[in-house]
Amino acid sequence: MQNYISSKITNHIDVVSRLLEDTHCQKSISEIIDAVINAYNNGNKVLFCGNGGSAADAQHLAAELSGSLYFKRPPLHAEALHTNSSFLTAVANDYSYDEIYSRGVESKGEKGDVLIGISTSGNSANVVAAMKKAKEMKMVTVGFTGMKHCEMDFVSKYMVKIPSTDTARIQEGHILIGHIVCEAVEKSLFHENP
16 A cells, blocks of 8 residues: 555655746746736636645645635635536526536626636537637636646647646645735735745
8 A cells, every 4th residue: 555655645746847847837837927918907816626635736726716725814805616506506407518508607707807727638528618608708828737638738728737647646735826826916006026
């Protein structure tokens, strides 16, 4: 068992090391930070969507922005689109599960808002549909996914592709990048430029 545990930690370190060497990815992260800061400076908000573990990550990151990370400060408007279970189940039942997030974007999103879609495959139909709707509405679209080519490549203005095909390692990368974004936004808006 110890060898198994060590191998998983080694795999995680390998993915993080590749992120550290990936200047293109780091440039994308910097652009995402700037886009989120710009949205908040213009009175806009950040919406998140994902399924399963990615839904948990969406809710986690929305909480980091709407709550706080390192110091007490005013809340930022951030929301994970799956948290209203009545809305989600009504849309899934009356329309389609593929429309749960696109209808959420249509009802809550505005021009200039940021939508961060999280999908390890990058092909989740409901996330892709939400990104398409957000793009139509002139929102800023951000994709968090894995290393494979995917549908989100075509609907994301900014993309973070974690250099892995392992779902768990991709999700670990997403939360790392998400925390970096949230920390930098908080420091820039309320404390000091990172």
